[in-house]
Amino acid sequence: MSESKNHPASTEVGHAHAGGEVVHADRFPDPGVPEHKPRxxxxxxxxxxxxxxxxxxxxxxxxxxxxxxxxxxxxxxxxxxxxxxxxxxxxxxxxxxxxxxxxxxxxxxxxxxxxxxxxYVDDRHTTATSxxxxxxxxxxxxxxxxxxxxxxxxxxxxxxxxxxxxxxxxxxxxxxxxxxDDWDVSKFRHTLWRKGVRLATDPDGRPLKAADLTIGSVAHIQPDVPLEERETHHWITEKAKAIVLLVRLNPDDIRSEQREGASYEGIVAYSKVCTHVGCPVALYEQQTHHLLCPCHQSTFDIADGAKVVFGPAKRPLPQLPITVDDEGYLVAEDDFSEPIGPSYWERLK
CATH class of the missing domain: 1.20.58 (Methane Monooxygenase Hydroxylase; Chain G, domain 1)
Structure with a gap:
């Protein structure tokens, strides 16, 4: 069987017959570029x-x-x-x-x-350009x-x-x-939390009692401030630094704390601001007591002082020391144990 010669303006079509032999059919011409239609x-x-x-x-x-x-x-x-x-x-x-x-x-x-x-049609050519x-x-x-x-x-x-x-x-x-603008980084050393400030639910601002939480309960927390103050831009900025995740654990599950006596009957409070780049850490896994940052998967063990167990973060989440007042409401004993958020210049560690 004679074999057709190659032609640059044609395409070869092959059909497989029994036994695997390929028989080349007639080539058809290149249709070329469609006729130009003016606008x-x-x-x-x-x-x-x-x-x-x-x-x-x-x-x-x-x-x-x-x-x-x-x-x-x-x-x-x-x-x-x-x-x-x-x-x-x-x-x-x-x-x-x-x-x-x-x-x-x-x-x-x-x-x-x-x-x-x-x-326009450009023919293929070798990589090196002449x-x-x-x-x-x-x-x-x-x-x-x-x-x-x-x-x-x-x-x-x-x-x-x-x-x-x-x-x-x-x-x-x-x-x-x-x-x-203001480049004073010392503002990150302190938040709205002070001794006696009640822990309130975020965003409705309802003060929370220790009795409201059962083992395994999780609550998103903000400082309890007057309603009129929560309408200001200053409050929005300060709240972003003071957000907290509150979890009630079995006291026997707590292996360590950043500061002795910082928890209350198994209730622990940690900053939600990730120590990697500042994303909100709020995905809690009850069985492992792990807290996950959704941005870069940094994982913290809140039963062990919120130490890093996985991911790019290098420091534990700062802990908020808490207790209860005379009415049974959860209150802060002080500000966070250390500056919140990622590293910055002038930070000692």
């Missing part, structure tokens, strides 16, 4: 001009979004209340979204309506610039460069202006 903007100058105006408008909207971001950043500063923080965050988020989306949508519309949409191929690549890049029409559309070019140049200000200005 409306390719044939109608008015449509092309209209598309150019739309793209220019989108870039202009992006630039206005950047300006609105800067205005919102300086004019609507958080005033210390929850509502003020929400308003500032909302205005910054919306204006930055308008700025970035304007650039993105304009770029997509430009590519689909104004740039060349002809199909000097001739590099020259061809440079020519192709120049052709791409020409196809984009940016050179002959001055208004569009100005709008595009203006929007792209302005957008980084939405990130750069807040970063630069924050250089003078």
């Amino acid at each position: 409306l903007t390719d044939t109608d100058p008015k449509a092309a001009k209209r598309a150019e105006r739309i793209v220019t408008l989108l870039f202009t909207i992006s630039a206005l979004g950047t300006i609105a971001t800067l205005v919102a950043y300086f004019a609507v500063r958080p005033d210390g209340t929850t509502e003020g923080v929400r308003l500032s965050t909302l205005l910054l988020g919306v204006s930055m979204a308008v700025s970035l989306l304007g650039i993105g949508i304009a770029a997509v519309h430009w590519a689909k309506s104004l740039m060349s949409n002809h199909e 000097a001739e191929a590099r020259e061809v690549a440079v020519i192709a890049l120049q052709q791409g610039v020409e196809d984009s029409g940016i050179a002959r559309r001055g208004v569009l070019k100005g709008a595009a460069f203006g929007a792209i140049a302005l957008f980084p200000l939405t990130v750069a200005v807040p970063l630069i202006s924050s250089v003078g």
